[in-house]
Amino acid sequence: MSKRVVLVFLMFICSGVAFSQTASDSIPKLDPKVKNALNVADQLAYQAALKYNDLEVAKNKLFDLIVRNPEDIRYMEALGSLYFESGINASAALVAMDILKINDKNTGAMEIAAYALEQLGAFDRALPYYESLHLLTGDNFSLYKSAYLQYSMKRYAEAMNSVNMLVKNAKPDEKIGFAVSETETQQVNMKAAALNLKGLIYLDQSSKTEAKASFNEAISLEPNFNQAKENLQKTN
Template identity: 70%
Template sequence: MKRTILLLLLAFCVGNLAAQTANDSIPRLDSKTKAALNAADQAAYQVAMRYSDLSMAKSKLYDLMIRNPENPRFMEALANIYFDNTQYPSAALVAIDLLQINDKNVGALEIAAYSLEQLGALDRALPHFESLYLLTGDNFSLYKSAFIQYNLKRYEEAMNSVNMLVKNAKTDEKIGFPKSQTETQEISMKAAALNLKGLIYLDQNSIAEAKTAFNEAISLDAGFEQAKENLKKTN
């Protein structure tokens, strides 16, 4: 996993230089020729996607990206293909390049955050989840931020995020938790936040506070299996 992350960072550094070099060497096309090539490549991309020929679809997107560096939608489509097919290193790299163009691109933030999380680069995923929350107010992004902060042992930040979530979570917001190897259960966002609050306290050996938080989570969702298991750790 560490090797994957190092390769990802190296590719990011080298990629910026390579992209600049490539753009500098592209021959200038007249507007009519460029429009015709764009139309042909977009048609080929659509047919390739229809037939699930992802290698051809990506090839056409690369052609469109090189020919139209001012238009981010081709990079966005490429990032989505990589992400949807769990090619997380490539998805992250494309998304990071998109964020250099526009750091408020919500789609790119989502792909960067989740791809980097899947790669185990939690410290690099965290700022993207935090930005997502600030831009969208999405409580799931806030929960992901809190959980990563907890995993990175940044307890004060994690507790601040959890307290915000407990205060702001809507009654109809749910989050999936594993119930067994084959089952998941839907838990209210507030109960999930209280369970995480208990884990933060537990890590800091604040047993009484952890017990209170787990009990509060269970009072909101009586079938919350993970909270019940965590409560046992306080006895």
């Protein structure tokens, strides 16, 4: 993504204007029967567009539904999901953040905002959404992502606290994926992943003895954990 696009995206974030509020103030009221007929027609067109993988038409029909029904958050949620699944992260994040202005406990929007902002490189903006998602749901994947972003931003004390919580609370059947190639992902025990990240935190702070112990513990849980083995070599 170009610097210009990122700048424009951040300007939209800083504006703080929820689209639904603007729409509800400016759209003339329709006769309920007319409105209902238009809604039904647009919903059917949206479903047909999805069926035939015409995402542009699907998106346009959602915009029509959002403008006509600014009070109905379902259409914004569908638009955010459509952007998210299409990899249009800037738009997905903007829609998700507008949804959260309406309902700050909408976990679906929170997840989209967190992931999309992370993909855009806006780690400082993504982190609060991952943290809130963990607090609301107890989801350990969100806690891992929080720890990873804290580590990436060199907020080592916070990252270590998150990792220690994860090591303590990770369930035996929880897995997380690590890319081993462009087409292959290795599924790793969550506790082992947390220990690997703990080792990286130590390594960044030149604590090689502690890092080595963490990597070895991760490998003891997951003997084929490629990334932990590679990181262990850095402690020699």
